Amino acid sequence: MPRANRRRPDPPPRAPLGRGVDRTVSGPDGTWVVRELRGTSSEKTYRCPGCHQDIPPGTPHLVVWPARGTFSPGEGVTERRHWHRSCFTARGRRF
Template structure:
């Protein structure tokens, strides 16, 4: 059994934003894990499936992952407002 060295600190807890997640029921009957990404952690651009606009780096948003019917490849980055209003709008249509 190892001994603790004097002056050694306990590991720093994870930042609060990493634990900031919730599970929401979607209008399709499935559950989704929703994680908040603060602006300081948003370093890459993404395409929001709700409005089909770019989520620029430095923009706070949410990452949504299906709980029981998908894997990590099914996660999507959404504008927070688009996710909150997804039941009030029709599907996004891309024009060629």
């Protein structure tokens, strides 16, 4: 008996290229808004505050800022920090 062709489910929608979805993360150091970047849109080198190493252009990483109300581009730029994913996850163990 032949197999019936089954349609695969549609993949979940993806965020716009280069832009991640914002999520809120709470920890002992406060509440943060975290945006994951794939690295395709990054054109600069950033310094990770966790390990003090460079994040070269094109490298996937996180952009993190304090969760105080809303954030729009250009607002609170001085509070944004670019982190390696593993450094942000381990931030509570670094001190």
